[in-house]
Amino acid sequence: MPAEFPEFRLGTVLATSFTATLTERRGDAIERIPTPQRLVDWLTVSGLAVNSCTTAQLALARELRESIHAAATATALHEALPTPAVRVINDRSLQGRAAAVLTPEGTRRWHLNSATEVADALGVIAADAISIIAGERDGRMALCASPTCQAAFFDTSQSRTRRWCDMNTCGNRQKKARFNAGRRKNAEG
């Protein structure tokens, strides 16, 4: 993996792991799938391995990503879902032909058809987004408390009080900022 590409931020929820391929949307945005090959890499580590991807497919993927982000943000804010975003999510879901298969070990694997593998993979992501936006799964849609991030994430904590999309990045940064602010105050006083 070439060092110049930003690393992925992988979570446990497929749809919001996917929206996290663009981070710091309200600051200096970091595009984590800048090339078709990086989308291939992301799909591979996310259990949706494909052989290749075109620039047009990358554009479709990013359109789906931003549509999920918009719909998930509206859900977190208890606002009406944006119609264009809903249309894109539904289109990608309708075009996917992936099938869930059970492995001998009792885990689920997605079978993608070789001729339509990228569309199938995007269909799985769209369906995952639909299930969390529709409130079918145990959890709560929330927005990251970091002002430069505000990513939509799916809070499955018992208390439903998770504040950051990612504890190791946004959470940590916030804690450090508070610590430094406290130190400055002490130095002034």
Ligand SMILES: [Zn+2]
């Ligand atoms: Zn965040």
